[in-house]
Amino acid sequence: MKRKYSEVKTILIGGQAGMGILLSGRVLAKFFGRMGLYTFLHTEYPSLIRGGHNFCILTVGNRKVYSQRLYADTLIALDKTTLEKHLWRLKHNCLLIIDKKIEGDLVKRDKFKIVELPLDELLARKKLPLITKNMVMLGSLVAILGYGIDTMIDVVSSVFKTKYKTENIEATKLGYEYTLKNFKHLQETFIDRGVEKKIIITSGNEAIAIGAVLGGMKIYTAYPITPASPLLHLLAAHQRELDIVVVQAEDEIAAINIAIGAWYAGARAITATSGPGFSLMCESIGLAGLTETPLVVILAQRQGPSTGLPTYTSQSDLKLALQASHGEFPKIVIAPGDIEESLVLTSTALDLAERYQVPVIVLVDRYIVESYKAIDFPNITPLFERHYVVEERDVIFKRYAITESGISPFAIPGMGNALVKVNSLEHDEYGFFVEEEKAVESMIEKRLRKMSTIYRDLGESDIAAKTYGNGREVIVSWGSTKGPILEAMNILESKGLKMKYLQVILLAPFPKDKIRRLLRGCERVLVVENNATGQFANLLKEYLDAEIISLLKYNGRPFYPEEIAERVEEVVRK
Numbered sequence: 001m002k003r004k005y006s007e008v009k010t011i012l013i014g015g016q017a018g019m020g021i022l023l024s025g026r027v028l029a030k031f032f033g034r035m036g037l038y039t040f041l042h043t044e045y046p047s048l049i050r051g052g053h054n055f056c057i058l059t060v061g062n063r064k065v066y067s068q069r070l071y072a073d074t075l076i077a078l079d080k081t082t083l084e085k086h087l088w089r090l091k092h093n094c095l096l097i098i099d100k101k102i103e104g105d106l107v108k109r110d111k112f113k114i115v116e117l118p119l120d121e122l123l124a125r126k127k128l129p130l131i132t133k134n135m136v137m138l139g140s141l142v143a144i145l146g147y148g149i150d151t152m153i154d155v156v157s158s159v160f161k162t163k164y165k166t167e168n169i170e171a172t173k174l175g176y177e178y179t180l181k182n183f184k185h186l187q188e189t190f191i192d193r194g195v196e197k198k199i200i201i202t203s204g205n206e207a208i209a210i211g212a213v214l215g216g217m218k219i220y221t222a223y224p225i226t227p228a229s230p231l232l233h234l235l236a237a238h239q240r241e242l243d244i245v246v247v248q249a250e251d252e253i254a255a256i257n258i259a260i261g262a263w264y265a266g267a268r269a270i271t272a273t274s275g276p277g278f279s280l281m282c283e284s285i286g287l288a289g290l291t292e293t294p295l296v297v298i299l300a301q302r303q304g305p306s307t308g309l310p311t312y313t314s315q316s317d318l319k320l321a322l323q324a325s326h327g328e329f330p331k332i333v334i335a336p337g338d339i340e341e342s343l344v345l346t347s348t349a350l351d352l353a354e355r356y357q358v359p360v361i362v363l364v365d366r367y368i369v370e371s372y373k374a375i376d377f378p379n380i381t382p383l384f385e386r387h388y389v390v391e392e393r394d395v396i397f398k399r400y401a402i403t404e405s406g407i408s409p410f411a412i413p414g415m416g417n418a419l420v421k422v423n424s425l426e427h428d429e430y431g432f433f434v435e436e437e438k439a440v441e442s443m444i445e446k447r448l449r450k451m452s453t454i455y456r457d458l459g460e461s462d463i464a465a466k467t468y469g470n471g472r473e474v475i476v477s478w479g480s481t482k483g484p485i486l487e488a489m490n491i492l493e494s495k496g497l498k499m500k501y502l503q504v505i506l507l508a509p510f511p512k513d514k515i516r517r518l519l520r521g522c523e524r525v526l527v528v529e530n531n532a533t534g535q536f537a538n539l540l541k542e543y544l545d546a547e548i549i550s551l552l553k554y555n556g557r558p559f560y561p562e563e564i565a566e567r568v569e570e571v572v573r574k
Helices: 021-034 080-089 119-126 130-144 150-159 165-186 204-214 229-237 252-264 275-291 318-322 339-356 366-370 437-458 479-494 512-518 535-541 561-572
Strands: 008-016 038-044 053-061 072-077 090-099 113-117 200-203 219-222 245-248 269-273 295-301 332-334 359-365 372-375 465-468 473-478 499-504 506-508 524-529 547-552
Touching (some): 021 053, 053 080, 080 090, 200 204, 219 252, 252 275, 252 295, 275 318, 275 359, 332 339, 339 366, 339 437, 473 535
Parallel strands (some): 269 295
Antiparallel strands (some): 038 372
16 A cells, blocks of 8 residues: 655664765765755764764655654664664654564564565675665665666766775665565655756755855865864865865864964965864954954854764854953854855855954854755855955055944055054054053954944844744744754644744844844744753843743754644643
């Protein structure tokens, strides 16, 4: 009996590290993308150097998919642990594809549709290595879902370009043919094929890399740290063809200071890190603030404090980013809500840093940077307009000229005759050290006027905040909770509850006027965030006269739409 059509389905793949679990998820995501379907791939793996249980959740739909789902329509289990850990997630009549030797007594056969594959026997017969077990199971899934094998073979060929390419292709065919021969009666209707259009499967780290290049980045410098390391690896592998320089520094302090030096010399630069590394960078963020040197820092949050849970997600560094470094100086903090925004806002961050001569912190997290999503490639123009750069002919140059906007001319050493002097001590318009009261006050006020300029330019823009839906009840959030909230809104609407969602992107300077206007008349708002203390809710309370109800999660895992929908329904129907 064929299962009824549904617009979204979820596939969970699990097994031990080294079994190709995360790779399997990416292969399937590419396959469904080729079939015109949208996907979202969430991965989880333990904070271990080696071993442990890995799994990924691939949600597929013929409309845009914004996050993973909690419950699975299909489970591909490469080991017994996967069955033990995830049986609770399985829907009634769920499809199970399992290794025949591990099933045991865990599964009630009347509840599920089971495809048992004698993997060791099949691979031995074809003299294929055991590491291709995952591809046998993917081939089996393609057969059960009623697709032809050709597209899958094309995808496998594109992923395994050299090593084990032939073996993985043969393993995929093996699983496909065995399943058609022995389990054709279990074939089911999956999702109607999507529209014929170009769908790109990309991770958050890959999107940030694309945005950086489109924004004119010429130097990338970092010290390896999870979850930002893939960005370093990707850019290093392609630096020659992209005409950029990638520097792996000896530590995070060196990395950020290299970036500051690059901007001083006229090259757009980015450094990226996570919470522990950002803590080390804070003093240099103050250096960029005082010297008014542009700077872009990608802060990919993870569960802390200290080493914490390096491979799990969190939104607990908001206050750290807002208050980074000692003293008072202007900075911009922006938080993309998804992979597309990570691309666009990284490009934008480079432009903002140069336009206002301030540090710009891009707040993402492990959930965004290591998830994969099918996106329509944003239609953006490369942003590489130089701002306030002058070829100064006079040797005596007022690098810190007092202006109404707070923004001074920006000369690059070697362009013209100017002596471009910067100083980490308080200074006058020429960059020379001063400590007289009036001179100090004048320079501090000059720098702080940038905040008013930035607020005037950005406070009412789409960079500040966006709204979705038009219900009377309101959800407010920042950063990566956007995707699960949008999916939760679909669930709630199916139950007759329409919601309004306000996504705040600009966190400093805080767009208080736009938020007040968008939330005018709201008696209560539900704030969703991945930390234990409600950091954003507390920030919102400073500007909003309404009841604020916090929905918090702080166990290292992202929100699932079902969790948000359940909590919202409790609040609304109370």
